[in-house]
Amino acid sequence: MKKILVTGANGQLGQCIQKIAPDFEDRFEFIFADSQALDITDADSVSDYFYDHKPHFCINAAAYTAVDLAETESEKAFGVNAEGIKNLAEICAEYKTVLIHVSTDYVFNGDTQISYSEDSFTDPQGVYGASKLAGEELALAANPKTVVIRTSWLYSEFSKNFVKTMLNLFRQRPELGIVNDQFGQPTNANDLAEAILKIIGTEPKVYGVFHFSNYPETTWFDFAEKIAEFAKSPVKLNPITTEQFPTPAKRPVRSTMALDKIEETYGIEPEHWENSLQDCIEILTK
Ligand SMILES: NC(=O)C1=CN([C@@H]2O[C@H](COP(=O)(O)OP(=O)(O)OC[C@H]3O[C@@H](n4cnc5c(N)ncnc54)[C@H](OP(=O)(O)O)[C@@H]3O)[C@@H](O)[C@H]2O)C=CC1
Numbered sequence: 577m578k579k580i581l582v583t584g585a586n587g588q589l590g591q592c593i594q595k596i597a598p599d600f601e602d603r604f605e606f607i608f609a610d611s612q613a614l615d616i617t618d619a620d621s622v623s624d625y626f627y628d629h630k631p632h633f634c635i636n637a638a639a640y641t642a643v644d645l646a647e648t649e650s651e652k653a654f655g656v657n658a659e660g661i662k663n664l665a666e667i668c669a670e671y672k673t674v675l676i677h678v679s680t681d682y683v684f685n686g687d688t689q690i691s692y693s694e695d696s697f698t699d700p701q702g703v704y705g706a707s708k709l710a711g712e713e714l715a716l717a718a719n720p721k722t723v724v725i726r727t728s729w730l731y732s733e734f735s736k737n738f739v740k741t742m743l744n745l746f747r748q749r750p751e752l753g754i755v756n757d758q759f760g761q762p763t764n765a766n767d768l769a770e771a772i773l774k775i776i777g778t779e780p781k782v783y784g785v786f787h788f789s790n791y792p793e794t795t796w797f798d799f800a801e802k803i804a805e806f807a808k809s810p811v812k813l814n815p816i817t818t819e820q821f822p823t824p825a826k827r828p829v830r831s832t833m834a835l836d837k838i839e840e841t842y843g844i845e846p847e848h849w850e851n852s853l854q855d856c857i858e859i860l861t862k
């Protein structure tokens with residue numbers, strides 16, 4: 577039976593993969609490694625882990641994802657998101673392991689009128705995005721069998737994310753200002769987990785960069801409005817500008833990604849973000 581190693585297994589995406597793994601256990605053996613079991617920045621541990629387990633596939637769900645904190649923790653962000661990925665990709669190349677690595681829409685500068693394709697110009701606006709871009713490049717250079725999946729605005733019932741932050745704030749505050757001039761595509765991490773396992777299930781032969789998210793684009797404000805509606809919250813939301821909500825890291829104004837390549841190559845059809853959001857809110861509010 578082929579083995580799938582999942583790094584960063586206790587993060588948001590890692591937990592979504594753990595949730596659906598039983599559906600695939602007739603075909604694959606899963607090895608879930610959290611940051612304690614396997615620190616991807618420790619090259620010797622990564623090497624020992626691969627020697628012990630010899631996975632056929634490695635899903636890298638390990639990452640440094642604190643967008644604002646990264647501005648003052650650049651070394652840490654690059655340590656995990658670039659050096660850590662290089663360690664994984666190099667060992668994957670040695671064992672002929674397919675690496676499925678997850679990246680972000682924050683590799684783009686957001687200054688666009690059309691959706692970004694996989695080969696669009698990258699120009700990250702902050703340290704997090706720059707570290708993720710470095711990770712993509714290192715992974716693709718070190719291991720020819722690498723699939724990089726860029727996704728955006730990830731949320732789920734697990735870990736920390738915008739949807740859970742909003743639900744918490746709705747309980748604490750009668751009124752909130754939410755930026756309405758940043759556009760992107762929210763993505764339920766459960767849908768991403770399904771997409772990744774679908775790619776693995778087809779024994780991937782096409783490598784490189786792919787985009788995956790829910791669709792179509794929206795703003796953080798409209799996203800928050802839907803969260804409030806589905807959660808039946810009485811909170812009052814006010815649309816504000818980016819200038820009215822200053823943050824240490826600059827976010828892209830419009831990071832909407834085109835999704836046709838993953839559909840044409842792997843038959844993965846994106847879900848409307850409102851449907852996927854509703855599923856998540858049902859779980860979080862029941
Ligand atoms: N969250 C989002 O909105 C988006 C995320 N992405 C990308 O999707 C992927 C998954 O993100 P998500 O699940 O939300 O991230 P999380 O922050 O929820 O999870 C990341 C996991 O990585 C682990 N980790 C951190 N450092 C190391 C390390 N050195 N070795 C091993 N594990 C480590 C963390 O463990 P611990 O907590 O113990 O440190 C944590 O469990 C990431 O690549 C991210 O960049 C892309 C777009 C949007």
Ligand SMILES: Cc1cn([C@H]2C[C@H](O)[C@@H](COP(=O)(O)OP(=O)(O)O[C@H]3O[C@@H](C)C(=O)[C@@H](O)[C@H]3O)O2)c(=O)[nH]c1=O
Nearest residue numbers: 641643680681682728729730738753754755796821827
């Ligand atoms: C909490 C809050 C945020 N905002 C704004 C700030 C920001 O522009 C936007 C999103 O805020 P957050 O900080 O929650 O999201 P952020 O950490 O920027 O989310 C990003 O995470 C990384 C990991 C990714 O890869 C990206 O795809 C994206 O999902 O909402 C408000 O306007 N009002 C609020 O009350």
